[in-house]
Amino acid sequence: MEFTIQSPIDMHLHLREGAMLERVTPLTAEHFSAAIIMPNLVPPVDNLERLLQYRKEIEAARGDHAGEVFDPLMMLFFRQYSEAELIAAREHIFGIKLYPAGATTNSEAGVKALDEVEETFALMEKMGIPLMIHGETHGFVMDREKEFLPVYENLAEKFPKLKITMEHITTRDAVGLLDRYENLYATVTLHHLVITLNDVAGGLLNPHLFCKPIAKRPEDREALLQAALAAHPKLMFGSDSAPHPISKKECCGCAAGLFTAPVCLPILVELFEKHNALDNLQAFVSGNAQRIHGFTAASKTVKLEKLGMQVPERYGDVVPYRAGETLPWAVTDIS
Amino acid sequence: MEFTIQSPIDMHLHLREGAMLERVTPLTAEHFSAAIIMPNLVPPVDNLERLLQYRKEIEAARGDHAGEVFDPLMMLFFRQYSEAELIAAREHIFGIKLYPAGATTNSEAGVKALDEVEETFALMEKMGIPLMIHGETHGFVMDREKEFLPVYENLAEKFPKLKITMEHITTRDAVGLLDRYENLYATVTLHHLVITLNDVAGGLLNPHLFCKPIAKRPEDREALLQAALAAHPKLMFGSDSAPHPISKKECCGCAAGLFTAPVCLPILVELFEKHNALDNLQAFVSGNAQRIHGFTAASKTVKLEKLGMQVPERYGDVVPYRAGETLPWAVTDIS
Numbered sequence: 001m002e003f004t005i006q007s008p009i010d011m012h013l014h015l016r017e018g019a020m021l022e023r024v025t026p027l028t029a030e031h032f033s034a035a036i037i038m039p040n041l042v043p044p045v046d047n048l049e050r051l052l053q054y055r056k057e058i059e060a061a062r063g064d065h066a067g068e069v070f071d072p073l074m075m076l077f078f079r080q081y082s083e084a085e086l087i088a089a090r091e092h093i094f095g096i097k098l099y100p101a102g103a104t105t106n107s108e109a110g111v112k113a114l115d116e117v118e119e120t121f122a123l124m125e126k127m128g129i130p131l132m133i134h135g136e137t138h139g140f141v142m143d144r145e146k147e148f149l150p151v152y153e154n155l156a157e158k159f160p161k162l163k164i165t166m167e168h169i170t171t172r173d174a175v176g177l178l179d180r181y182e183n184l185y186a187t188v189t190l191h192h193l194v195i196t197l198n199d200v201a202g203g204l205l206n207p208h209l210f211c212k213p214i215a216k217r218p219e220d221r222e223a224l225l226q227a228a229l230a231a232h233p234k235l236m237f238g239s240d241s242a243p244h245p246i247s248k249k250e251c252c253g254c255a256a257g258l259f260t261a262p263v264c265l266p267i268l269v270e271l272f273e274k275h276n277a278l279d280n281l282q283a284f285v286s287g288n289a290q291r292i293h294g295f296t297a298a299s300k301t302v303k304l305e306k307l308g309m310q311v312p313e314r315y316g317d318v319v320p321y322r323a324g325e326t327l328p329w330a331v332t333d334i335s
Numbered sequence: 336m337e338f339t340i341q342s343p344i345d346m347h348l349h350l351r352e353g354a355m356l357e358r359v360t361p362l363t364a365e366h367f368s369a370a371i372i373m374p375n376l377v378p379p380v381d382n383l384e385r386l387l388q389y390r391k392e393i394e395a396a397r398g399d400h401a402g403e404v405f406d407p408l409m410m411l412f413f414r415q416y417s418e419a420e421l422i423a424a425r426e427h428i429f430g431i432k433l434y435p436a437g438a439t440t441n442s443e444a445g446v447k448a449l450d451e452v453e454e455t456f457a458l459m460e461k462m463g464i465p466l467m468i469h470g471e472t473h474g475f476v477m478d479r480e481k482e483f484l485p486v487y488e489n490l491a492e493k494f495p496k497l498k499i500t501m502e503h504i505t506t507r508d509a510v511g512l513l514d515r516y517e518n519l520y521a522t523v524t525l526h527h528l529v530i531t532l533n534d535v536a537g538g539l540l541n542p543h544l545f546c547k548p549i550a551k552r553p554e555d556r557e558a559l560l561q562a563a564l565a566a567h568p569k570l571m572f573g574s575d576s577a578p579h580p581i582s583k584k585e586c587c588g589c590a591a592g593l594f595t596a597p598v599c600l601p602i603l604v605e606l607f608e609k610h611n612a613l614d615n616l617q618a619f620v621s622g623n624a625q626r627i628h629g630f631t632a633a634s635k636t637v638k639l640e641k642l643g644m645q646v647p648e649r650y651g652d653v654v655p656y657r658a659g660e661t662l663p664w665a666v667t668d669i670s
Contacts, residue, residue: 140553141537201549202476204588210540218475253539
């Protein structure tokens with residue numbers, strides 16, 4: 001039994017820097033045709049020089065995969081940018097990622113007051129630069145996304161031509177917004193289609209399933225899953241694969257994020273097969289993103305077969321999602 | 336500045352066995368006049384012989400405190416008991432603790448179907464043996480207590496003379512039940528008056544604040560705090576202090592429970608002082624329990640002064656609540 005995906009795209013990916021970048025980049029470069037690279041480094045990727053340098057490091061880290069197709073779709077970290085800066089950056093970036101200050105890993109440099117940066121939104125709207133947002137308030141952890149939704153609504157109304165993506169949505173309410181604002185889109189991770197808070201803290205505490213935004217309630221997971229299985233036309237796959245060394249996960253005060261990059265495609269096929277929705281997977285992991293953002297991903301054909309994939313316990317010092325398990329599907333050919 | 340508490344009672348305490356018992360027992364024996372000792376050992380304390388043996392071990396573990404006042408109030412682990420068993424146990428036990436199977440640490444031997452054990456409830460009601468319940472379903476982690484409330488209501492109605500305590504309540508809804516059923520009581524921990532899920536998983540993941548039932552929403556915490564500050568006549572302090580070695584806390588799959596025993600009284604005084612409710616603390620930590628259960632605790636006068644208490648980073652291999660912090664209040668004299 002086999003299944004083929006054309007040009008899969010990861011619309012939300014963390015590659016980090018240095019040794020971690022070198023470790024994890026090939027794993028995505030192998031399976032995906034392109035990936036949106038998150039700019040929340042320290043310091044953030046908030047100028048063209050740093051962005052081009054980061055892109056070079058990613059290209060170098062692809063290593064053995066340098067000959068293969070893989071486009072890092074570069075993102076600037078949101079700050080107030082001048083028109084000259086945006087004009088210079090335009091051809092090098094896919095979009096700009098906005099973090100409310102302090103909302104997640106390395107977001108301390110993020111935005112504190114959205115109404116003070118509207119000039120930049122207006123420029124982005126005029127120039128057709130997409131805005132991606134980590135949409136969480138600083139409220140109670142289970143309410144942070146829901147509390148942020150009015151911000152999305154305000155922005156969508158105020159800048160009707162600005163393409164706004166709600167990144168890694170986790171709630172039923174966020175899914176509901178997709179049908180109410182023409183210019184609102186969303187990405188969703190693999191893990192938020194599968195886990196709830198129960199998996200993080202319902203039995204023993206599981207730091208390897210701790211992420212931001214935190215996994216929510218069963219009815220939220222169900223809404224996300226149904227939208228993904230239906231390949232909702234405004235929803236895109238974005239793994240939010242976020243590697244942390246095990247020393248930062250199995251400790252007091254563990255870092256947020258799941259490392260899913262090497263298992264995304266096998267598990268997506270497993271999930272969509274289980275729900276008889278394999279026909280919609282191509283749109284969810286590639287087609288929707290290309291249509292929404294009007295680009296053509298480089299051709300890459302990924303074949304999966306039901307031959308079993310033994311997930312390693314570790315990739316270096318990073319524990320992947322479903323470490324040690326045997327997944328039914330494995331990537332067996334890439335061309 | 337000083338504050339004195341007469342005969343403080345901890346209505347919900349875990350002492351464990353062996354080396355852990357020896358380590359933690361003196362810490363409660365020093366500060367408290369009496370404490371209800373939870374029976375969820377492996378195997379559980381579900382027969383008189385084991386209970387009397389366990390009591391001996393506790394007495395021995397008091398060590399240097401053997402001359403001081405401290406009554407371990409022994410509990411049987413709920414199972415179906417015959418009338419003869421209950422008659423033999425009656426004078427040696429304070430009550431019987433019921434765990435739904437699998438709800439928390441070492442509860443695998445708990446009850447699977449409540450309607451099959453009603454004979455024992457009827458005997459307990461007839462003999463005036465209090466029933467203490469860990470009230471959680473196996474549902475979504477934030478809903479488990481709320482989903483269990485109808486069980487409390489059914490039991491309270493069906494056995495109107497059975498004294499039922501909802502142990503370590505964590506929700507506003509549970510507080511609400513206290514005023515609706517004459518025979519329903521509750522204990523509440525120190526930590527559930529202070530923390531919410533935000534403290535466990537809102538920033539970095541904090542395994543040392545992970546407990547069962549898990550800390551809930553801000554409005555739940557507020558309802559619990561207000562009931563405690565008002566010394567609600569049906570609410571009793573029960574620390575649920577639950578020591579785990581650090582190797583079981585700072586790891587993948589950390590155990591549930593906070594070790595609060597050595598800091599309960601200083602932090603309770605801090606909390607009640609902050610909310611101008613010191614006048615009600617005596618009832619909350621002692622008076623209510625004695626009135627509700629109709630017993631007189633041995634006399635013990637605990638004086639606290641605002642001299643500062645440096646909380647150790649560890650007691651042996653156990654990390655206490657607020658480890659390393661300096662608390663404003665310290666226990667300075669016990670007589």
